[in-house]
Amino acid sequence: MIRSELDAAGIGEPRLRDAYRQCRDLNATHGRTFFLATQLLAPAQRPPIHALYGFARWADDIVDLADGHTTTPAARLDALAQRLFDGIDNSVSADPIVAAVGDTVARFDIDRALFEDFLASMRMDLTVTDYPDRAALDRYMRGSAEVIGLQVLPVLGTIGPTENAAPYAAALGKAFQLTNFLRDIAEDLDRGRVYLPADELAAFGVDRDRLQWCRDQRRTDTRVRTALAAQHAITRNWYRTARTGIDLLHPVSRPCVTTAAMLYGEILDRIEATDFAVFSQRATVSRTRRAAVAGPALARALWARRGGRADTLTTTMPS
Structure with missing residues (x-):
């Protein structure tokens, strides 16, 4: 499968093929729901998506997995940024993930400022542990979610100007991350972070100490449940906003994005179905359910690839 994807994408140089292969392995191992959705893309689209995922995963691991390193996470992020932009500027890198990302940036003319914003938010994770209000959280999410x-x-x-679809692409990235914030609240507390606006929690009589109590007791009290339900509703609204923009994507890409939005949205369903028991269990979508959603989407994807839709692209699209 990976060989045919690389061939379809026109990636022939052996070291570069191996670089993309390593990014694909990262996605398959650590992003199962997202990886499943990528299989609905045309083969030529998959390697660049895997490369972008691989880089984001690498940076995220620098921030969250500090054990076993002699240098600080800040120093490693700085080194990663240096490698990335050297790779983008020189179109070559000895590091496989950077090589794949640099090649993807060149092929699709991706704005390097998006990577600068992403790395800025990753650096925030090293020093910022709480967000006083929605505006502060949005500043973080601009680089950590929207730019993805x-x-x-x-x-x-896209079927029209890229800038028309951009707000919806950013909104879907935000919806995904807000979902993660709700699902992973216990894990984030263990890392000393709270990714929920403090003033919005306070409106329900909730603060960090109350969240930590729920984590320690592995239960969700009434006030916290009500506060999380409000955050849940905000996240739902971002999905609604993002879905209105899916029709602006190329038809070949719509089944993938629709499936990703549906499966991530079902994580919200699971959180609600467990009565917000996020301090004692992690909400997941079963393998059976993922397959049930992906099956019909695959049929739609194959139809789009065979010319079942005649929309005209205004941006470069891999065949």
């Missing part, structure tokens, strides 16, 4: 949607947009392709 904007990075992949040129790979997905």
